[in-house]
Amino acid sequence: MKVLKFGGTSVANSQNILQVEKIIKKEALKNQIVVVVSALHDVTDNLIQAAESASKKDEKYIQIVKNIEEKHLNLVKELVPVLEQSSWLSFVKKHINDIEDICNGIFVLGEFTDRIKDKITSYGEFLSSNIIVSRLKSEGIDAVWINSAENIITNSNFTNAKVNFEHTESNFQKSISKNQHQVIVVPGFIAKDEKGNPTTLGRGGSDFTASIIASAINAEELQIWTDVDGMMTSDPRLVSNAKPIAEISYHEAMELSHFGAKVLYPPTILPVMVKNIDLRIKNTFNLEAIGTLISHNLIKSDIENEQIAVGISNMSNISLLTLEGNGMIGIPGISAKLFQCLSNEKINVILITQSSSEHSITIAINEKDALNAENAINNTFEDDIRLKKVNPVNIENSLSIVALVGENMKSRSGVSAKMFGCLGNNGINIRAIAQGSSEKNISIVISEKDIKKAVNVLHEEFFESEIKQVHLYICGTGNVGEKLIQQIYDQNEYLKENLLINLRIVGLSNSRKMIFSDKGISENEYENFIKNGENASVKKFADEIINRNLRNSVFVDVTASSEIPNIYEKLLKKSINIVACNKIAASSDFENYKTLKTITRNHSCKFFFETNVGAGLPIIGTINDLIRSGDKITSIQAVLSGTLNFVFNNYDGSKPFSEVVLQAQKDGYTEPDPRMDLAGTDVARKILILAREAGYSLEFNEIENIGFLPKECMQGSVEEFYQSLIKYENHFKNLLNEAQKDGKRLKYVAEFKDGKAKVGLQHIAPESDLYHLYGKDNIVIFKTLRYSEQPLVVKGAGAGSEVTASGVFADIVRSI
Incomplete structure (x- = not known):
């Protein structure tokens, strides 16, 4: 038996559900299958939005509920035969009325608790799964609906309930293992506590539901069907060259998902990992794609020939909290005290690092919890702060975590050096570092504004050994500049083939006009840039270079301008390499020359000006x-x-x-x-x-x-x-x-x-x-x-x- 889970995008509309139906039919020919489905795309968010509006006495909730109703009624009309529609339309209306009643109650009370949130959000999966069963039955498929909320037993930690696996597995074994229907459809995400109150498994909980069922029935395989070709080497929204990962271990997948790989809900892995059940991620809309296999049973070849890392993940909206003070040194229980106070506030700690001197402890948490954490820590250590044994907690916001993950990292030297070296060469400052004892993961905390640059730099270093992307900003389009630009266009294919370098002109300026394009300025665009460019400004040109924050950036000055060298220092401090034909900077006051050289060393960048003397002579x-x-x-x-x-x-x-x-x-x-x-x-x-x-x-x-x-x-x-x-x-x-x-x-x-x-x-x-x-x-x-x-x-x-x-x-x- 296999378990197939289909996410919100897979069941977003009738057209997508018909594609899901094809997959179900194909799998059902070979195996008895369990199908776990999410709510229709955006429905969970809409339900929460309606309830929140009601709690604020905003009657907008009425329209939101009507929109949800219309979406489900239209789905019934598009998927269910006309003769069978009446009962299902009534079914939808009945439960939408229940939703409206709940919102009316919230409106009157002005209260929206986590318990009510679980109650109202449970309707999304309940409705979608029933409509899908009605469609499958109408197509002659031997399908049955089973309510996961009657089988998954949790505690009463509403919105993120903890599963009682012993009772839950027993329930599913009774309701599924002996079930003779070819297709068993189950709503994801929803459960009940021991008192019968509706609970949910957290956002992404439908994956978790499928994993719980797969573990309970010892399934042959768990398939997670989504809208991407599998787990990727990085977030494709940030890295255009991100590649699907064909095979990955459970531990690697767990690390990637913990640090932000959205394709898989982190708790999903554990139930199937314990039972050694293969988990496969597939694309509903690209059946030809192999997908990603997550397994214990991967065939390992020669370790020296394998890739060092399997992927890069990232999390945004991170805050760093640092507790430090001389009174912490050698005092037992400080860490326990810190983490206990955070636990009491239900604040999740994502990353931890501590100085060897025990003088400070730094933790990373979600930014939305920062203020609550600050108050909790300062209150807990109030006496120590008053006696100046400990400083008030220091908070840094607008940060991101980037994690490089791979089991082979532990057997290869120089991985950290390679990682930190390429980041340093691109001017990316690391605020905190953590590496687990298993050496499967190196995590760093950086500024949010550097996230795209950092992920691309690391992806290029560890996954794109073929071609290195270089971004050029050129000032000057006179005789020398014009010849240089033409040489770049003419020679770039040679550089790609022989030096594995791709030069991309992304910024161009002369004394009158300037243009920018992160995708590169083509030869045709260069020829017309005087017409299309904006008015030139040396300061604005420099600011654009810094704000665009592209990896492997090189500023090229082929002018004789006395103004342009004034921006060198600013660019070098951002680790942007400079190549200058202009002699002004190198022949300026000795202190300025010396300063530029020092900045170059301190910021791991390069300042080359060979053509200042003798043109192209070495x-x-x-x-x-x-x-x-x-x-x-x-x-x-x-x-x-x-x-x-x-x-x-x-x-x-x-x-x-x-x-x-x-x-x-x-x-x-x-x-x-x-x-x-x-x-x-x-x-x-x-x-x-x-x-x-x-x-x-x-x-x-x-x-x-x-x-x-x-x-x-x-x-x-x-x-x-x-x-x-x-x-x-x-x-x-x-x-x-x-x-x-x-x-x-x-x-x-x-x-x-x-x-x-x-x-x-x-x-x-x-x-x-x-x-x-x-x-x-x-x-x-x-x-x-x-x-x-x-x-x-x-x-x-x-x-x-x-x-x-x-x-x-x-x-x-x-x-x-």
Whole structure:
């Protein structure tokens, strides 16, 4: 014999009940079955709503009851043959009248007790199960109705009654085991106490009813039919990639259901677990789905090849209560006193953790019980609080519990490290931790606002080893930004296939517009985002990133804005990785630079700015590798401006200096105002960044900048600048001639040595590594303790939107 339970969504309407009928017919061909049904969808809530309205003298209850009546009458008309409808319509009306009488009494008395609540809510399952039996009989199925309330005996703890299993099992064995009908229909949820008063088994109690019956009759299998494909690796409302769990042990299922897996009512497991009866969860609306098998008899393969965890569950609306004080240390009975006072108030403790010093005890409870718990604890420890042995209880609200569950966790090292590491890397602060001695479950308490992010991070880490989802927020859509975005679109399939990374652009901004999409901005949307975006705001862009709170977030700055680096600190403190082409932050005041570096370390995030110097060349990365390996940089000599190198490589006196500069601007090597490049400010910032990364404290104003432009060239508009270049052509020719007469070339060089830095034009001899530097190439020559005789040289293209974008791209991948 099998027991099948159908939940509220499965019997929500006539169409769904016809689907249930198909399942019943199929199973009844092979076995005698017991069918346990819930109330129609929302009916229990509506019954409670009607009673609560009546208790508040609100006549709205009359309409609510009428709606309940209409729902059941329509169901009879749709399911029962016309000739048989009259008696069943009368049946419904009679019991709806009873409900109305109860509500009228509540209205008069203004009182709605738990005992009355059990009385009125029991009508939901009573009505649905009788109507379903009438349908099955009309279809020629050998079906009979048995009242679970006459068989399940409980105590008088109304709304959540405790079952007397000995009497209950005896009753069911008598009423079901000898019953010859092929289909036995039983209402779930409802019971009676020993005095005959209606009681209920708690919300979700229909599952429990089915489990009690399965245990009593030693059923072959218990099936829970619902609207999902089984127990899932996580809540599919939070995790789009949640997967059905094919097989799971009783203990694992119990842990998941206790911590919020809604598909199974936690008490359901125990009766069938004791009798070693398989429990299968199936989808009423997807018969092809295998579902989830919960059993003792699972076939275990090699433990090393099995998944560490089976699922992640979560509970919201949690409060943490902490009782602490020096007077608790070494004093026996403190915990007993605490839990007894909570028990007296019928407050369920979900999670417990205690410091090893015995200085504090922290518990997690439902948020709705927090105020009652606070009063109960403070009253219980009133004398200790007055004597300052114990502090008044501290309460934190708006929290959630996340539990990682799996029996294999106990035999695998590093699970906690993996769990806490991925959460920490995403800026998720853990308020409390609990791990049972069985090591089947690691539970954490976090802020409610982090719940979606945390569950997705853990699911990705433990269940989605194939692809890691990365969310990109990009500021800047100029030459470099445009190339970067295109490279991401072009290369993403390669990254998925070879690096198991999926880059998703979820935020985009330039100086005018910005757009966001958690699902990702497609290539078509990017091309039209100027039309569709809202007005850009640096502050709002940062706030959106933080508020969206997406896992594996990376902020990418491909601008030259002095405003955008002001949000770096805020983002880093939220453990959002930053990749910056922008040099402002790394070359700002040393204290600000140092602060950003410290925040990066303290918040387990990354701040990469390789393209600040040398575009896509691995210059900063080389410095970092040298320092990390214990080397020390003693000097740096470099040509760091692709613009200036292009200008002086092409200025040979055959055409005016002004024309060479203008050509550089037309080719995209200079800023819109070329003086920003020619003044050496940009080069000074770059050598400053290299010196700092090499471990030296240096400020921008300490760099000696030996300019080569006449003062007049630095004044006025860009047009006036070009006119002054023409005016001072002889000055530039003299600079060139001075170098050439000694067989040397002009190079704009940055140097760092003995803690000091300078930038300026130099005459470079043929034997120097700087001499043979062409086009827009950069070069950096490092001398270190290890590279003292033969220096370390990094050389290559140091300018251009394509190579700069590729350097930013490389930093993005490196930051993941």
